[in-house]
Amino acid sequence: MAGNFWQSSHHQQWILDKQDLIRDRQYDLAILSEEEYQKIFNFFASIIQVLGEQLKLRQQVIATATVYFKRFYARNSLKCIDPLLLAPTCVFLASKVEEFGVISNSRLITTCQTVIKNKFSYAYGQQEFPYRTNHILECEFYLLENLDCCLIVYQPYRPLLLFVQDIGQDDQLLTYAWRIVNDSLRTDVSLLYPPYQIAIASLHIACVMLGKESHKPWFAELNVDMDKIQEIVRSIINLYEMWKSYDEKKEIQALLAKMPKPKPAPQR
Amino acid sequence: MGDNYQNKTMAPVMMDYDFKLKTQTERSKVEDLFDFEGCKVGRGTYGHVYKARRKDGSDTKDYALKQIEGTGLSMSACREIALLRELKHSNVINLIRVFLSHTDRKVWLLFDYAEHDLWHIIKFHRAAKASKKSVMVPKGMVKSLLYQILDGIHYLHSNWVLHRDLKPANILVMGEGPERGRVKIADMGFARLFNAPLKPLADLDPVVVTFWYRAPELLLGARHYTKAIDIWAIGCIFAELLTSEPIFHCRQEDIKTSNPYHHDQLDRIFNVMGFPQEKDWEDIRKMPEHATLVKDFKRSNYQNCSLSKYMDRHKIKPDSKAFSLLQRLLLMDPNRRITSEQAMQDPYFTEDPLPTQDVFAGCPIPYPKREFLTDDDQDDKSDSKARQNQQQQQQQQQQQQNNTQQNQVQANSHDHVANNAKRMRMTGPNQGNNTGGGGQQEFHQQQQMMFGGQQQGASNQQQGNFQQRF
Ligand SMILES: Nc1ncnc2c1ncn2[C@@H]1O[C@H](COP(=O)(O)OP(=O)(O)OP(=O)(O)O)[C@@H](O)[C@H]1O
Numbered sequence: 164m165a166g167n168f169w170q171s172s173h174h175q176q177w178i179l180d181k182q183d184l185i186r187d188r189q190y191d192l193a194i195l196s197e198e199e200y201q202k203i204f205n206f207f208a209s210i211i212q213v214l215g216e217q218l219k220l221r222q223q224v225i226a227t228a229t230v231y232f233k234r235f236y237a238r239n240s241l242k243c244i245d246p247l248l249l250a251p252t253c254v255f256l257a258s259k260v261e262e263f264g265v266i267s268n269s270r271l272i273t274t275c276q277t278v279i280k281n282k283f284s285y286a287y288g289q290q291e292f293p294y295r296t297n298h299i300l301e302c303e304f305y306l307l308e309n310l311d312c313c314l315i316v317y318q319p320y321r322p323l324l325l326f327v328q329d330i331g332q333d334d335q336l337l338t339y340a341w342r343i344v345n346d347s348l349r350t351d352v353s354l355l356y357p358p359y360q361i362a363i364a365s366l367h368i369a370c371v372m373l374g375k376e377s378h379k380p381w382f383a384e385l386n387v388d389m390d391k392i393q394e395i396v397r398s399i400i401n402l403y404e405m406w407k408s409y410d411e412k413k414e415i416q417a418l419l420a421k422m423p424k425p426k427p428a429p430q431r
Numbered sequence: 432m433g434d435n436y437q438n439k440t441m442a443p444v445m446m447d448y449d450f451k452l453k454t455q456t457e458r459s460k461v462e463d464l465f466d467f468e469g470c471k472v473g474r475g476t477y478g479h480v481y482k483a484r485r486k487d488g489s490d491t492k493d494y495a496l497k498q499i500e501g502t503g504l505s506m507s508a509c510r511e512i513a514l515l516r517e518l519k520h521s522n523v524i525n526l527i528r529v530f531l532s533h534t535d536r537k538v539w540l541l542f543d544y545a546e547h548d549l550w551h552i553i554k555f556h557r558a559a560k561a562s563k564k565s566v567m568v569p570k571g572m573v574k575s576l577l578y579q580i581l582d583g584i585h586y587l588h589s590n591w592v593l594h595r596d597l598k599p600a601n602i603l604v605m606g607e608g609p610e611r612g613r614v615k616i617a618d619m620g621f622a623r624l625f626n627a628p629l630k631p632l633a634d635l636d637p638v639v640v641t642f643w644y645r646a647p648e649l650l651l652g653a654r655h656y657t658k659a660i661d662i663w664a665i666g667c668i669f670a671e672l673l674t675s676e677p678i679f680h681c682r683q684e685d686i687k688t689s690n691p692y693h694h695d696q697l698d699r700i701f702n703v704m705g706f707p708q709e710k711d712w713e714d715i716r717k718m719p720e721h722a723t724l725v726k727d728f729k730r731s732n733y734q735n736c737s738l739s740k741y742m743d744r745h746k747i748k749p750d751s752k753a754f755s756l757l758q759r760l761l762l763m764d765p766n767r768r769i770t771s772e773q774a775m776q777d778p779y780f781t782e783d784p785l786p787t788q789d790v791f792a793g794c795p796i797p798y799p800k801r802e803f804l805t806d807d808d809q810d811d812k813s814d815s816k817a818r819q820n821q822q823q824q825q826q827q828q829q830q831q832q833n834n835t836q837q838n839q840v841q842a843n844s845h846d847h848v849a850n851n852a853k854r855m856r857m858t859g860p861n862q863g864n865n866t867g868g869g870g871q872q873e874f875h876q877q878q879q880m881m882f883g884g885q886q887q888g889a890s891n892q893q894q895g896n897f898q899q900r901f
């Protein structure tokens with residue numbers, strides 16, 4: 164569906180308004196501070212990333228899974244579905260849509276188990292990954308429903324490649340900007356801005372970091388809303404600021420404990 | 432549910448009870464909104480298709496409800512939903528809505544209902560031909576069909592979507608209604624985004640295109656699907672529309688083979704087209720199965736074969752515009768085959784008669800409506816009221832509309848097994864030999880009846896009324 168972003172469900176339904184987003188998060192934000200909320204999403208984005216890498220998925224698929232995850236919670240509280248279940252469900256669904264080939268149910272569960280045990284024990288301790296295939300499959304229906312069947316997600320990677328080509332191939336610049344796009348998945352920008360703007364913002368940050376003054380004219384000639392680009396840049400820089408003084412390994416258990424959780428059926 | 436997990440597996444509560452209740456009450460069930468019991472009209476590998484009406488009567492339109500085979504979200508269901516959700520073109524079937532039935536884990540897709548498809552249309556013409564009857568259709572119908580198929584495929588291709596399973600059964604045509612006579616390309620289950628191939632496509636689905644519509648490069652082991660492969664299939668469909676015979680008809684035994692190389696199908700293609708010359712298809716030497724080809728085939732066996740001779744036998748003159756376009760669609764070398772865009776610019780489409788938006792150009796539609804399938808054991812026994820009603824209604828409408836001749840032909844087509852697109856097998860064309868004037872080209876033959884002689888004036892009027900230019 165490349166080249167048709169403007170007619171896409173992504174553009175028409177899933178570029179959200181910042182005020183709406185904040186309003187829809189009121190329930191969670193009554194329990195968590197905005198920073199805590201972001202730290203929790205940062206953590207689950209890591210889970211999706213590591214899961215995807217273990218399953219040898221392309222970054223495009225991982226990014227799509229992360230966007231599904233964010234879209235679900237843009238409309239629902241964290242308590243509706245345990246994010247530890249939704250995260251692998253997003254990976255599962257994205258891999259089918261992006262046609263990497265189906266991941267077998269058993270492989271998905273085994274990978275979840277090893278990833279949680281080996282890479283995220285600082286968050287879950289001795290606790291095992293508690294879900295099985297039937298949970299993922301049930302969750303998948305809820306996910307698809309909440310996504311309103313919008314499964315094709317446009318990512319900044321392709322526009323980024325084109326922009327770097329346009330600037331004049333520069334591998335170092337591309338590598339930096341590519342990583343910044345990956346990092347941007349831990350902010351809300353994928354819910355708020357079109358992917359090409361995220362690509363430009365990431366490129367902009369990369370140029371500043373690498374001190375590439377010579378590319379300034381290229382940005383000046385762009386026919387884009389520079390205010391939007393600045394907003395994206397700020398979101399990403401804020402993330403980096405947050406990271407500086409944040410030790411996930413120490414804080415995440417308390418955050419997960421504080422996170423709103425699903426309530427079971429009332430006991431009779 | 433929460434209880435279960437807590438007590439038996441000690442898992443945390445996966446889903447909030449209130450959330451579950453709330454979504455349950457908000458979710459509409461397909462069977463609450465639509466009447467479709469006993470109204471199955473199609474069965475394919477990937478699902479069952481029902482003709483449906485809204486229960487609340489808020490409109491009286493017909494809808495098509497496709498229940499996807501199996502449970503849950505298979506990869507092809509995901510692809511179909513993902514792509515159809517994004518695609519919007521008047522010649523591509525419109526996905527109206529998706530229903531997820533949580534209790535039995537079934538997935539339902541709601542589409543506009545298309546009364547006809549090219550498989551049934553061609554079959555109708557063949558049956559008429561066999562019984563030496565003629566069928567009245569406007570003389571530009573084949574052209575209009577082809578134009579709209581190309582338009583739809585051009586849209587798909589320019590959005591980096593390949594169809595990969597083009598065949599007459601997947602080309603739908605709308606019946607009476609606001610979109611009368613409009614082509615709708617359907618069955619995108621296999622369609623795939625191809626701008627970022629992850630795996631060689633051949634690895635994903637062993638068999639994609641029915642062999643008759645398979646491009647020669649696929650049969651020679653090409654690893655990647657391309658736009659050109661869809662174009663070849665369109666060429667095959669065009670030829671079939673012109674002659675009512677599948678141009679590359681071939682006995683097919685084991686459709687599920689994962690080996691792309693298919694000797695008999697290649698033999699059939701060479702029998703029609705002639706064996707490709709080196710200069711016509713330079714890269715043929717690079718095909719994975721080229722060695723097998725050289726081993727199995729002798730050029731000299733096909734010395735006297737050519738597309739022009741084949742089409743000439745079927746009353747399509749080699750100097751006609753139709754033939755010249757066909758030849759450009761059916762080039763053996765995929766690199767030389769024209770694109771959908773180029774095809775749409777072909778002089779064939781600017782020559783009279785011009786293509787029309789309503790492929791029937793306002794004329795009565797001679798084809799029967801879809802029948803309800805009853806070959807399913809369960810369906811047979813539970814002869815539900817809904818089906819009886821709908822079928823009765825349908826028959827009444829049909830009798831009002833159609834003449835007796837076509838009801839006869841319709842009676843011939845109660846071949847339910849053959850309705851199954853995957854198992855479909857047209858009675859083989861009388862290999863090569865011309866079955867005589869009996870109706871080689873009904874699509875054209877009727878032009879004399881309709882627009883010939885004294886009717887000239889009336890037909891002009893009709894054209895004025897109905898022939899909307901593209
Ligand atoms: N929108 C529609 N309106 C009316 N009939 C339809 C519609 N869609 C499909 N059908 C009928 O149902 C049949 C099967 O549908 P479809 O081709 O979508 O399913 P499939 O299982 O993917 O088929 P295939 O075996 O060709 O892969 C079609 O050949 C056609 O006869």
Ligand SMILES: [Mg+2]
Binds near residue numbers: 475601852
């Ligand atoms: Mg089909």
